[in-house]
Amino acid sequence: EVQLVESGGGVVRPGGSLRLSCAASGFTFDDYGMNWVRQAPGKGLEWVSGINWNGGSTGYADSLKGRFIISRDNAKNSLYLQMHSLRAEDTALYYCARSSSRNYGHCDYWGQGTLVTVSS
Amino acid sequence: AIRMTQSPSSFSASTGDRVTITCRASQGISSYLAWYQQKPGKAPKLLIYAASTLQSGVPSRFSGSGSGTDFTLTISCLQSEDFASYYCQQYYSYPYSFGQGTKLEIK
Numbered sequence: 636e637v638q639l640v641e642s643g644g645g646v647v648r649p650g651g652s653l654r655l656s657c658a659a660s661g662f663t664f665d666d667y668g669m670n671w672v673r674q675a676p677g678k679g680l681e682w683v684s685g686i687n688w689n690g691g692s693t694g695y696a697d698s699l700k701g702r703f704i705i706s707r708d709n710a711k712n713s714l715y716l717q718m719h720s721l722r723a724e725d726t727a728l729y730y731c732a733r734s735s736s737r738n739y740g741h742c743d744y745w746g747q748g749t750l751v752t753v754s755s
Numbered sequence: 756a757i758r759m760t761q762s763p764s765s766f767s768a769s770t771g772d773r774v775t776i777t778c779r780a781s782q783g784i785s786s787y788l789a790w791y792q793q794k795p796g797k798a799p800k801l802l803i804y805a806a807s808t809l810q811s812g813v814p815s816r817f818s819g820s821g822s823g824t825d826f827t828l829t830i831s832c833l834q835s836e837d838f839a840s841y842y843c844q845q846y847y848s849y850p851y852s853f854g855q856g857t858k859l860e861i862k
Contacts, residue, residue, distance in 0.1 A: 670851070672799075679856040680791070680799060680842050685849060694849025697756050709854070730798060734846075741789035741846050745798040 637661040637744045639731045644749030651721050655749055657714040657731030665689065665709040668734030670742055671716045673727035673751075683729070684716065688737040721753045757781050757845050761854030767862040772833045776857045778826045778843035787847035790819055790828045794839045802841075803828065835861075 642672040657669070666731045671683040684705040693705050704717040714731055728750050732742035758781040768774050775820055778788065786806040791799040801810045803819040816831040830837055838861050843854040 672853075680793070680844075680853045682844070682851040682853060685851060694851070696850045696852075732799075735804065739765075739803060739846055739849075741804040741844065742791075742799075743801050743804075745800075747798055 637733065639733065639744060639746035641729060641731050641749035642745045644729065644751045646752045646754060647721055648755055649722060649753055651753070652717070652719045653721065653751060655712065655716040655729055655731075655751070657717070657746060659712045659731075659733070660713065662733070664707075664712040666737060668736065668738055668740065669705075669707060669714045670732045670734060671705060671714075672730045672732055672742065672745075673725075674730070674748075675724070675727040678727075681727075685734065686714070686741075687739070718751070721751075723753050725751060726753045727751060756850050757784060759843055759845055759852050759854040761841075761857050763857060764855065765858040765860065767860045768833055769862045770833050770835055772834055774830045774859065775811045775845075776828045776841055776859075778807055778821075778828070778833055778854050780791045780824045780826075780845055780847075784845045784847035785824045788819075788821070789825050789846065790817075791842045791844065792837075792839050793842065799842065828842055833859075838856065 638660045668687045670685040727747040730748045731746040733744040734740040781843045788806045793799040822832040
């Protein structure tokens, strides 16, 4: 059974940093690309970032302006999102989602999310 | 970046109705389009990918069509469990993007 478990969320001050993790199990991790998708309270889904199977190709939402970095450790079956210069508008539930193929694709499995709150 | 526009934003319908949600891309995306269903407090669930391919386990009352810039999600006979929010997503190129969502409510 495919499982994606996010962690690392919490309350952080504006301007602060946070690192999210996603532990994957139930499938061969390095056969798939991965994504981060977020959802602000009461709002819709926003794609944040994606990475291919070996980390050689990454993509980011234009709205992030270079503040976030996606990475993966295939030896640990883990996906990460390093977030810097956090703002109130980054407050959201952050989902880890598997891509349907090694490089690109739709999101076929999702975790339950980790909540990030940016507040002073 | 490719912008995805869904309509309507919200819609009221009754059990048994046929419902269609539309999604338009700001540029051609071939058939690289997915539809997701999300219920309150839950993670999104994949319904359809490649514009018209039903994900395994999804009821056949759900169908998708379109290519290029215009796409539709149709629910042929609404069931009580279908009242939820629906999102389209393009995965043609980075940055991927979602539509703003359609909230389907009980009339």
